[in-house]
Structures are given as structure tokens and as C-alpha cells.
Amino acid sequence: MTSLLEMRGVTVRFGGVVALSGVDLDVDLGSITSIIGPNGAGKTTLLGVASGMVQATAGTVAFAGRDVSAAPAHARGAAGMVRTFQNLEVFSNMTVLENVMTGCHRHVDYGVVDCLVRTGRFRREERRCRAHALRRLDFVGLADKAGSPASDLPYGLQRRMEIARAIAADPALLLLDEPAAGLNTRETQALGELITAIRESQGVTIVLVEHDMDLVMRISDAVMVLKEGRNLAMGPPEAVQKDPEVIKAYLGEDED
């Protein structure tokens, strides 16, 4: 299998604190790969390095076979690596539909002049973008909320809207940072189905950083365990669950 995302020897230091040291990660094309680990293990930091929002002290990131270590965050987004955020980052000054239309940014194709004078190309592309965004909203079950101000949505639905915004970009790789945070059991269940559906229907490769073990073990093809900024284990969920090192890391530290 080929890797869509390849991270090698990623090290991140914040001042004197070492957040990650020499972490490797391979994400197979078409897989759902989860990153788990105790609090402070560096999961979100690793996602930040992948998406270009955290500067790595050392190490490389390759996306779709190209070294993107030096590429800024927006260039990686434009190349089809799109992420969501642990703490919601909703565009509160827009409607739900506009939020998702913003997600289409990378494939809406017209220039400044087209939009200033509303050329035919502008109208065509805007129509396509709107229809595309509505389809994505429908996919996450928010079609009836299209016209509402995004900030009016309850928390759980804002999470869904963020996912709709991310998949509106037609990403090749979707990085989800704790999408189940703050969701109840039923919502988490539905989220698991949604994530699987995104992979099945759109062929999107997914990286999931998540605390909810049920969710992770149910939907992942591969699980990577981080501990104190280092690789601890990597493999299929069943194998990782039985790994004595992993059990020690979880039971030894969290179970008090």
C-alpha cells in the first residue's frame, strides 16, 4: 500500500519543552488512521506539524509523495490536506451555508475581475459552489440549517458543520482533531458513522486524533500510540489494544 502522508523524525521543541521527539507516522491511502495517547502525548502537536500550523524543529512531512515540510499551512490546505480543530473554529460572521462554501475555496475557479463585475464564469462557479456546499451539508444532516447564522447552531451541530466545511474542499486527506470532544454517547456514535461514510463515499483518507477509545477501535484501520512525544506502538486496533506497552501507558498513568 502507498502512503498518502509520511512523517519522518518529527521533533518539536517549545522553548525547553520537547513536545515531540523523532516521531514517524505513515498514513495509508484510503485508510482511517487514529492517533491516541495520554494527555500531553503530543497528538494535536503532531497534527499541527502535518497541517503546517506548528513549526517542526526537525523532521520531514511528505504529502502525496511530495515533500511539503517547508510549505505554509494554506498551501497544504490548497493541495488537499484539510483539518478541523479541537476547539471549534466556526466563522461566526457567516451563515452555515457560507461557512461550508468557504470550504470550497480551493476549487472555486475565478479571479478578482470575475467577481467584481459578476461575469458568466463567476455566476457558473458560484452556482456550482453553492450546490456543492448544500450537498455536503445534506451529507452531514444539516441541509435545513443552511440559512441560519453559524453561531446560532448548538455545539454538536457546529462540530458537524466544521466537518461539512472540511469535506466541501474535496480533500484527499482529512485531519480530524478530537471531533468527539464535548459530544454525548449518541452523538459520538453518529459521528463514527459519519466518518466511515466520508471515507466510503468520497474516498477520503482520514487521520483521527481522539480520546474516545470505543470510537477509535470501532472505525480505525490503524492506530498509532504516542507517549510523551514518542512513538509507542503502531498497528491494527486489535494488536495495539493487546500491546503490553500500551496497556501499561494507559493503565499505569490514567487509572488513578
Next chain:
Amino acid sequence: MSPSRRNLLGLGAWTLLMALAPFLLTNDYYVSTLIIGFFNAIIVVGLNLLIGYAGQISLGHGAFYGLGAYVSGILAATYGLPVEAAGLIAIVLTGLIAWGIGIPTLKLSGHYLAMATLGFGVIVSIVFNEAVAFTGGPSGLTGIPRLALFGTTVESDLSYYYVTGAALTLVMALSLNLIQSRLGRALRALHTSERAAEAVGVDIARYKLFVFVLSAVFAALAGVLYAHYLGFAAPSSFGFKFSVTLLVMVVLGGMASVWGAVAGALFLTALPEFLRAFEDIETLVFGGILILGMMFLPSGLAGGASRIAKAVAVRLRRD
């Protein structure tokens, strides 16, 4: 109703109102007040794109206004260029200056960006004052010819009113189109979350620079119209105080609203004329109105108007 349909209707109503206004006014002086109001509105619509939509700040837009006025004025008055050419060069040059200033300063945000643009405004003001050979110094640049378009001089105040009104309407239409587009969404997105905007591929540095240059170009256009209307330009008209006035127009009119920007600019241009009657306490009353405005219309004139419209709609539906 779709946003573009609503914009078109709004612009139609605005054009009609603008065209009829001079016939409803009893005094020619009011026409000239409106012309000045239109200059301000052109700047404020652009500044609102920068502040209200993209969430950046500028305390130096008076300087772009001044650059438009001075460059065009000097080229036409001192070097005898045709007014159309002088104006065009002034607008392009101001845009280029904004581009040059924007690259380093837009890396800053919040208070730091405010300070940087403030500093730029002060520097330009000093140049207007000190480069006496070109600008005429503190006493101003005189003898700027009247605006001419395609060889016809825009002589009367009424015709100047329509030319300026058309320019403002164009600026409004372009801005409304911009907001409901990929670019407008990118600007609004980076206002609330730069990270989330980047995540979906928005090059935030480029979009900030774009809207900064666009707002400077609008200010320069207003400056050109100003210079060739009054025939005169003095540094005091483009200083820090005016930059702050522009900011007040944006806020009082209503953030993130093209209509609010126009309302704020016209209201605050006309207000001092009506406050003349208060003589000594004019400034006091002016300040009081601003405070009351912000207390009772926190989202500006535009927000207040839409709240009233909604309340009326609810009442009508109930009956």
C-alpha cells in the same frame, strides 16, 4: 430573496434616491455638502471592507486619500497633465504605495497594526507639510484644475454631484459583488479564524494585502475627486484627525455593511452642518450624539435599521 437580487434592488433604490436628492434640497450649499459626503462614503466603504469584513485596522487611510489628492493635483496643476491621466496615475501610484506598506505592516495585527498604519499616516502628513516645493507646504496646493472627463469639464456643482454619486455607486456595487464571492468569504473567514481559513487553503497574507490595497485605491479615487472639486489641497484635511473620523464613520455606520458605511459617512459629514446652531457647544453635542449612538445602536446605523425593519415585519405578520 437571494443576496445578489437584494443587492441589485438596494442599488436601484439608492440610485433613484441619489438622482432625486438635489431636487428635494432647497439650498445649493447642501449639494456641496453631499458631494463631500460622497467622497467620505467612497473611502468608508473601502475602509469597511478592511475593518468590518476582514477584521484588520487602519489609522492611516487619511493619508491614502491625501496621496490621491496631492499626486493628481500636482501632476495636473504643476506639470499640466490632463486631469484624467493625472487622476489615473494618482490612483495607481497610491495602490502601489499601499502594496509596499501593506507587505510588512499586515504581518502585524490588532494594536500593532493600528500603530504601524498610524505611523504611516503621520509620515505622509509630514511629507505634505515639508515638501514645500511640490506640495506648497502647510498653506496648501492651489490652482488644481476642475475635473474633466473625455475633454468635458465638470463645471457645475450639480454635474459634479452626479459624477461623484456615480463613482460612489460603482464602488458600492463592486464591494457588494466582492463580499458575496470566494474572495469575500475568504476575507470574512480570516476575520474570525485565521487558522480555519488557512486550513481550507486561504492564503491569508495575500487576501489581507488585497483588501488593504483595494481600500487604499478607493480612498485615492475619493482624493482625486476631492482635489479637482475644491481646486485646493492642504495637509490638515488628510491628517490623523481625519483618519480617526473615517474610523468613527465605519463604526457608527455599522461594521460589515456597505449600506452602513454610506449611511455613517453621510450622517457624520452632514451632522456638523446641522450642529452649527449650537455654536460654542457644537463639539460637545457632536460627541454626545456619538456616545448615544454607540450606546443604543451598538451595531451602528445599519444594525439599527435592520432591527427596526425586522420589528416592523414581525408586527405586520402578527396583524
